[in-house]
Amino acid sequence: MRPCRQTVEQPFGTVKASMGYTHFLTRGLARVTTEMSLHILAYNLKRVINILAVRNMKRIVSASAEMGRG
DSSP states (O other): OHHHHHHHHHHHHHHHHHTTOSSOSSOSHHHHHHHHHHHHHHHHHHHHHHHHHHHHHHHHHHHHHHHHHO
């Protein structure tokens, strides 16, 4: 059980640390589950925003490069 717990807890710790949190602010399984779900949602939203921003930047750069050729 210990190796499994260590393997699974590492990604959650990484997500929480990237958001600036080191421990849960709530107590109880239901509340901690909700808090972790919010952390994961925020992390995923940040990733989507970064991915879309990169795609939009590539599109803008390629469009401006094509305008320069014409």
